[in-house]
Amino acid sequence: MKKTTMSRLLYSFLQTPFRLISLIIVSIVHVSLAVYLPVLIGEAVDFIGQKNNTQTLISLLFSMLFVIIAHSLFLWFSGLIAQKMVFQYGKNLKNELMARLHQLPIPVFDNYTTGDLISRATTDIEQLTNGLLLVFEQFLTGLLTLIFLIFSMANLDGVMLAMVLFLTPLTLLVANFIGKRSYHFYEKQLMARKKESQLIEEVVRQKSLIQLFNAKEKFLNLFDKRIEDYTLASQKATFYSSTVNPVTRFLNSLIYALLIGVGALRILHGFLSLGQLVTFLNYAKQYSKPFNDISSVLSELQGALACAERLYELIDAKNDIETSENQSNKTLNLKEKITFENINFSYQKGHRVLKDISFSINPGETVAIVGPTGSGKTTLINLLMRFYSPDSGSILFGDTAIQALDKKEFYQKIGMVAQTTWLKKASVFDNISYAYPNSDKLSVEKAAKLANADHFIQQLPDGYDTLLDESQTSLSEGQRQLISIARVFLKAPELLILDEATSSIDANTEVLVQNALQKLMAGKTSIIIAHRLSTIMKADNIIVLKDGRLVESGNHQELMTRKGLYYEMYQSH
Structure with missing residues (x-):
């Protein structure tokens, strides 16, 4: 899995070859300058003690100054290129992830909590980009430095080089061992952080309910447990990753001390000059630094790869792609009959929610779906709205299966008012004109008046320009629902779906809204889900569900005459 993730990351950066090649070239230049500086230092040491060498030493000092300045400039430039490349990748990854989230079918989201998705889209991407930045700023430089050194x-002394090459793998073995252990704990840290984010999201969303049931102490204890799990996982991951650097530095210090002793013997036997030994020791010191950097990067990279795997898991999730094999070129015609044929569906395998449902809706009909709680009413609408696909059976528009219709055109012609309202952080005007942002003020106000929302909107501090958001507390549930209904009025859909659309509205307002909805539904195919049976008495056909089965259907009068489940439900009201 890690190899696949690494290859995908590499492939992503190969898509911007100019920046990658520029980074490699600039890195080669600044590493060459860093390796050349000890040569100048060694030459200066050899000239010390010689007569008439003042001019040569001054020349060497100016050369060293030039190399230091040039090296600093190229080092800065390489960091700039690496940052631009990595942060551009992070930006592209965020866009790809968000685009993917919009493409994925609703069932995929049943496997994730909101807190987990937010954590992946923010924290994981940030940790991944930070890890990649270290790879390009330290790992690449360290690797090039090792090669040059x-x-x-080898050009100075083969014996001492053999010692360095023989002893250095010790640091690699240690770094590799610690890296594997830290990766395991980084995975645990991510899982612990995911659970912590989920709990925080739950507490924030349900704060009023927690207070109502005096569950504050329970959630504090649970949160304390989540923090403890995250802290322990983080401590272990940090401990193992932080031990890499001091352990490798200790080993490198031992190697350096041994080289000094052997180098002194080589000078005594005439194989090296003092300046060459100084140069070689500088190289040996530089040679240990890349291993420290690489080992540190490898440790951080483990956490970055764990984040990348979580992100790619979302990006690779099965898509709701409609291929040319089942895609129809036929234009959606809502003047045709809608047919449900032997529909079976389950959210979880082995637990069927809908069982062999069959009925049809004629063009222009108003059909109501009623039944006890949990009978499958909203699930039936979810299938019609293509949020889910039936396990078996089919939904037809005329003689065309719903999966074969173009989704964009399909949703353009359907309007739905759900039981739960959603308002984005924007003005009242923008919320009503959500599907049509270029709508003029007159059209928006007309839609609000039809939904009986204009009166209270005018009383808001800034009228239609009042800023709202999901956590808006100045509006009642009923007022929020009216804004949602006004949004559908503006859309003027050909097929209207009302899922308990007036459940949050008081009785007086409901009468006005029902009259407005009757005007909106005139001549259109409409589907209504309602608990209050008085609101669907005029429906052309009433579908009665119980335990996921269709138990009876007909108009109000017919069903009352049969004295079945509908009759019992109506009498209980």
Whole structure:
């Protein structure tokens, strides 16, 4: 899995070859300058003690100054390129993830909580980009430095190079061992953070309910447990990753001390000059630094790869793609009959919610779906709205299966008022004109008046320009529902679906809204879900569900005459 993730990351950066090649070239230049500086220092040491060498030493000092300045400039430039490349990748990844979230079918989201999705889209991407930045700023530089230093040390003394090459793998083995352990704990840290985010989201969303049931102490204890789990996982991950650097530095110090002793013997036997030993020791010191950097990066990379796997899991989730094989070129015609044929459906395998449902809706009909709580009313609408696909059976518009119709055109012609309201952080005007942002003020006000929302909107501080959001507390549930209904009035759909659309509205307002909805439904195919049976008495056909089965259907009078489930429900009201 890690190899696949790494190859995908590499492929992503190969899509911007100019920046990648520029980074490699600039890195090669600044590493070459860093390796050349000890050569100048060694030459200066060899000239010390010689007569008439003042001019040569001054020249060497100016050369060193030039190399230091040039090295700093190229180092800065390489960091700039790496940051632009990585942060552009992070931006593209966020856009890809958000686009993917909009493409994925609703069932995919049943496997994730809101807190987990937010954590992946924010924290995981940030940790991934930070890890990749270290790869390009330290890992690439460290790797190039190692290559240049090996050739340079070989040119000075092969025996001492052999010692360095023989002893250095110790640090790699240690770093690799610690890296594997830290990856395991980074995964645990991510899972613990996911659970913590989920709990925070739950507490924030249900704060009033928690207070009502005096569940504050319970949630505090649970949150304390989540924090403890996250802290322990973080401590272990941080401990293992933080031990890499001091352990490798200790080993490198031992290697450095051994090189000094051997180097002194090489000078005594005439194989090295003092300046060359100084140069080689500088190389040996530089040679240990890339291993420290690489080992540190490898440790951070484990956490970054764990984040990348979580992100790619979402991006790779099965898509609701309609292929050309089942895609119809036929234009959606809502003047045709809508047919449900032997529909079976389950959210979880083995627990069927709908069982062999069959009925049809004629063009222009108003059909009501009623039944006890949990009978499958909203589930039936979810299938019609293509949020889910039936396990078996089919939904037809005329003789065309619903899956074969173009989704964009399909949703353009359907309007739905759900039981739960949603308002985005925007003005009242923008919320009503959500589907048609270019709507003029006259059209929006007309829609609000039809929904009986204009009166209270005018009383808001800034009228239609009043800013609202999901946590808006200055509006009642009924007022929020009226704004949602006004949104549908503006859309003027051909097929209207009302899922308990007036459940949050008082009785007096409901009468006005029902009259307005009757005007909106005139000549259109309409489907209504309602608990209050008085609101659907005029429906052309009433579908009665119980335990996921269609038990009876007909108009109000017919069903009352049969004295079945509908009759019992009506009498109980």
